[in-house]
Amino acid sequence: MSALPPVVDGHNDSLLALRRASADPAAFRDGHPGGDLDLPRARDAGLAAGLFAVFVPSEDCFGPEAARTETADGYRVQRPPPLAPSAARRVTDELLEAFDVVTGFDGVRKCTTVEDLRACVEGDELGAVLHFEGAEAIAPDLSNFADYYDRGLRSLGPAWSRPTQFADGVPFRYPSTPDCGGGLTDAGRRLVERCDDRGVLVDCAHLTARGFWDVHDASTNPLVVSHSAAHGVCPLSRNLTDDQLDAVADTGGVVGLTFAANALRPDGDSNPDVELSVVVDHVDYLVDRMGVDHVALGSDFDGATVVDGVGDATGLPDLLAVLRESGYSQADLRKLAHENWLRVLGEVWGS
Ligand code: ZN
Numbered sequence: 001m002s003a004l005p006p007v008v009d010g011h012n013d014s015l016l017a018l019r020r021a022s023a024d025p026a027a028f029r030d031g032h033p034g035g036d037l038d039l040p041r042a043r044d045a046g047l048a049a050g051l052f053a054v055f056v057p058s059e060d061c062f063g064p065e066a067a068r069t070e071t072a073d074g075y076r077v078q079r080p081p082p083l084a085p086s087a088a089r090r091v092t093d094e095l096l097e098a099f100d101v102v103t104g105f106d107g108v109r110k111c112t113t114v115e116d117l118r119a120c121v122e123g124d125e126l127g128a129v130l131h132f133e134g135a136e137a138i139a140p141d142l143s144n145f146a147d148y149y150d151r152g153l154r155s156l157g158p159a160w161s162r163p164t165q166f167a168d169g170v171p172f173r174y175p176s177t178p179d180c181g182g183g184l185t186d187a188g189r190r191l192v193e194r195c196d197d198r199g200v201l202v203d204c205a206h207l208t209a210r211g212f213w214d215v216h217d218a219s220t221n222p223l224v225v226s227h228s229a230a231h232g233v234c235p236l237s238r239n240l241t242d243d244q245l246d247a248v249a250d251t252g253g254v255v256g257l258t259f260a261a262n263a264l265r266p267d268g269d270s271n272p273d274v275e276l277s278v279v280v281d282h283v284d285y286l287v288d289r290m291g292v293d294h295v296a297l298g299s300d301f302d303g304a305t306v307v308d309g310v311g312d313a314t315g316l317p318d319l320l321a322v323l324r325e326s327g328y329s330q331a332d333l334r335k336l337a338h339e340n341w342l343r344v345l346g347e348v349w350g351s
């Protein structure tokens with residue numbers, strides 16, 4: 001039987017996890033007991049590369065459950081207020097320093113081109129792409145965009161689940177459509193145009209439905225959602241409806257499937273005690289709807305409660321093996337595992 005293909009993963013929050021644990025970034029290189037991902041586990045798992053998020057948390061969002069209201073059939077989480085730009089830049093700079101340290105280790109490669117990523121898929125290094133999840137650190141006049149580009153920024157989401165100067169983010173609600181908030185601002189449209197000009201991916205993860213369609217209209221690139229799941233299986237506000245999936249496929253884009261329990265479980269619960277079949281159900285749904293060329297992985301390792309069936313990064317081979325057993329060919333697995341990400345990033349980055 002052929003070897004399982006290496007994985008390019010659309011999203012992790014390992015930089016933030018290191019910061020939260022007050023861990024020396026060397027813990028990433030040497031391995032550490034907590035979290036979902038480090039270099040030894042990436043090697044074990046055949047993880048070739050990933051998009052490493054710089055994400056500035058709204059502490060109140062991760063604090064007391066007071067922000068969450070139970071409803072008759074689910075829950076609603078209050079949308080956190082916008083971040084102060086100075087705080088966003090300060091934390092972004094700290095996480096950028098951690099990114100530089102991690103990508104300076106032997107065995108890790110900072111990736112800014114598809115050639116870099118391909119070398120990681122074919123070789124032994126772990127590739128790291130710099131991504132901003134929420135673009136609060138970028139000035140509305142884009143005056144510091146080039147600085148971040150020079151630091152390696154090749155992907156950004158205009159908003160996480162809170163408003164920014166560029167867009168509104170979709171709050172956590174279950175059940176709910178993603179149509180709960182505004183779209184791109186004028187500055188957001190300029191940001192999308194700048195990203196297209198410079199070859200930076202615009203990630204529609206966590207945008208409202210309006211924001212998603214605004215990016216669709218403003219960008220000439222394929223639509224990409226780095227980590228989400230099928231609303232048709234789990235009606236979470238942050239999941240993608242069928243018309244959104246159709247638009248991603250029509251533009252030649254890709255959806256990275258998250259392993260977050262609350263985005264996968266049809267009942268919206270965040271209890272991770274579920275099997276791999278819940279992930280396979282979403283893969284099947286996405287492939288049936290969009291075709292196998294538009295589905296990829298976007299784990300959210302270190303940023304979400306990952307379903308027990310995957311566990312941590314070392315569960316990636318188990319997932320691919322189960323997909324193979326359920327009928328996906330070796331060619332399909334290569335697309336799901338890395339080829340779709342390489343195709344779309346090549347198109348957007350122009351490399
Ligand atoms: Zn996210």
